Amino acid sequence: MRMLLALVFVVLPALGHAATPEETARKAVAALAPQAEVDAVQVSAVPGFLEALVGTQVIYVSVDGRYIVDGNVFDASVGRNITEAAQAHQRAVALRRIGAEKRIIFAPPAPKYAVTVFTDIDCPFCRRFHDQMARYNELGIAVEYVFLPLDIHPGADRKAEAVWCAKDRRQAFTAAMSGADTGTASCANPVAETSRTARAMGITGTPTAVAADGTRLSPQIAMSPDLLVAELARIAQNPVPARQ
Amino acid sequence: MNRLLLAASILLSAMPLAHADEAAVRAAIKKMAPTATIDKVEKSPIDGYSQAIVGSQLVYVSNDGRYILQGTLYDVDAKLDLSASRMSRENVAKLAAYPEAQRIVFAPSGKPKYKVTVFTDIDCGYCRKMHSHIAEYNERGIQVDYLFFPRSGPGTPSFDKAISVWCAKDRNGAFTSAKAGQDPSPLKCENPIAQEYQLGITVGVDGTPAVYAPDGSRIGGYLTPDQLQASLERIAASANSGG
Numbered sequence A: 001m002r003m004l005l006a007l008v009f010v011v012l013p014a015l016g017h018a019a020t021p022e023e024t025a026r027k028a029v030a031a032l033a034p035q036a037e038v039d040a041v042q043v044s045a046v047p048g049f050l051e052a053l054v055g056t057q058v059i060y061v062s063v064d065g066r067y068i069v070d071g072n073v074f075d076a077s078v079g080r081n082i083t084e085a086a087q088a089h090q091r092a093v094a095l096r097r098i099g100a101e102k103r104i105i106f107a108p109p110a111p112k113y114a115v116t117v118f119t120d121i122d123c124p125f126c127r128r129f130h131d132q133m134a135r136y137n138e139l140g141i142a143v144e145y146v147f148l149p150l151d152i153h154p155g156a157d158r159k160a161e162a163v164w165c166a167k168d169r170r171q172a173f174t175a176a177m178s179g180a181d182t183g184t185a186s187c188a189n190p191v192a193e194t195s196r197t198a199r200a201m202g203i204t205g206t207p208t209a210v211a212a213d214g215t216r217l218s219p220q221i222a223m224s225p226d227l228l229v230a231e232l233a234r235i236a237q238n239p240v241p242a243r244q
Numbered sequence B: 001m002n003r004l005l006l007a008a009s010i011l012l013s014a015m016p017l018a019h020a021d022e023a024a025v026r027a028a029i030k031k032m033a034p035t036a037t038i039d040k041v042e043k044s045p046i047d048g049y050s051q052a053i054v055g056s057q058l059v060y061v062s063n064d065g066r067y068i069l070q071g072t073l074y075d076v077d078a079k080l081d082l083s084a085s086r087m088s089r090e091n092v093a094k095l096a097a098y099p100e101a102q103r104i105v106f107a108p109s110g111k112p113k114y115k116v117t118v119f120t121d122i123d124c125g126y127c128r129k130m131h132s133h134i135a136e137y138n139e140r141g142i143q144v145d146y147l148f149f150p151r152s153g154p155g156t157p158s159f160d161k162a163i164s165v166w167c168a169k170d171r172n173g174a175f176t177s178a179k180a181g182q183d184p185s186p187l188k189c190e191n192p193i194a195q196e197y198q199l200g201i202t203v204g205v206d207g208t209p210a211v212y213a214p215d216g217s218r219i220g221g222y223l224t225p226d227q228l229q230a231s232l233e234r235i236a237a238s239a240n241s242g243g
Helices: A002-015 A021-032 A082-096 A124-131 A133-138 A156-164 A169-177 A191-200 A225-237 B002-014 B019-032 B082-096 B125-131 B134-139 B157-167 B171-179 B193-202 B225-240
Strands: A040-043 A049-054 A057-062 A067-075 A104-106 A113-119 A141-147 A208-211 B038-043 B049-054 B057-062 B067-075 B104-106 B114-120 B142-148 B210-212 B218-220
Touching (some): A021 A067, A057 A082, A067 A082, A113 A124, A124 A169, A133 A225, A141 A225, A156 A169, A208 A225, B019 B057, B057 B082, B067 B082, B082 B218, B104 B134, B114 B225, B125 B171, B134 B142, B134 B225, B157 B171, B157 B193, B218 B225
Parallel strands (some): A113 A141, B114 B142
Antiparallel strands (some): A040 A049, A049 A057, A057 A067, A067 B067, B049 B057, B104 B142
16 A cells, blocks of 8 residues: 555656746746747756746746746845846847848957947937047947837938948948938848847847947947946956856 | 654744844845845745845845845736735835824715825825825725825925925915915924935835825825725725735
């Protein structure tokens, strides 16, 4: 009798289909936020938790699927916000999918730093940013523009395409940023793709500057060449650690 | 011997928090936020984690003190914001301790069915809109207890207006005229405005109006009489069902 009971206990868990971490996390997120699309699930460095990635946002799900934490996790041993670090890592991965051939690059002869800037021809702050290009370059910063024409600027996507399709892209871009008519040139272009990538990264405004390690730079910093170079130097010293 | 061990382990697991854990949890919070005041450390619903009340915030800390989770904890099956419900329990005591004599009370003529505490600012549009419904709230049996939370803080015109209203002979009358846009005549007297402002910060007021239900939960924001009544009925129903 004893033996039989023991056997039943051993067999039972094997009969019931044990949920994988992936299934557990997806089920929990779907229960609380049915509209959220989970892109990936991984076991978290935070003990007892899984991480569900929704775009580049990290949501923590307890391994038993009972609890969700929506917020930031700090590793007190190193004094770092590891949620922001994980999200930066995801942004860095997404950024690498936008190759140089999909960007308009303004670089000094020997750049010390590179920064990706999501831009929109009809955005006043983007124009002010571009006005300072000589100074950014002088400080050793290569500015790599990626188009993100916003819906609030109807027609900005067409202007982006026209600039992209010009013979001299950089010149056409600078002219457009000072208000010149872009014309209506049309050709195969990456504008729709880069806009989608930006949205998946949670970037919805322009100009948005992102360092190579995925750190988002605040507009106050990005708009000032001196502050930006200082911040890029700081990040180069202490980048968000790359993960597996 | 085995029995004894078993009994001991059962006892241990039921205990609030081992001493060593609490020290590690406090040290972790102090490390990340040196100026924070830690009010309480207790067991959290998540295995291996404690929860700490730090002012109006609740944070979750791994018992070894390494990880701090700052955010909202949800119970997936119950679809419940556990962070908010824990803070509600914390707030209910703080709000209840605040004496009625120091509130500006607008009560229904009969026995009130519900009482709400509303943090308010004379110079806030939605606070004024809310007060324009005061007769209707009262007709529905809802008593509104106002506490002042002048968002601009001490030493500002909004703060002084609150003091002037408090010091008026007819407090409720002065309150209602101020809410209608009439600046109160400047008065000074002993008043609880600074204390109310501080209480607001402690219970997590970050905008006005801030409406708290009898269970300590924050239910608004500006609420129309229909919305306020519906919220209060829902809360009363879930309290009766033990939920």
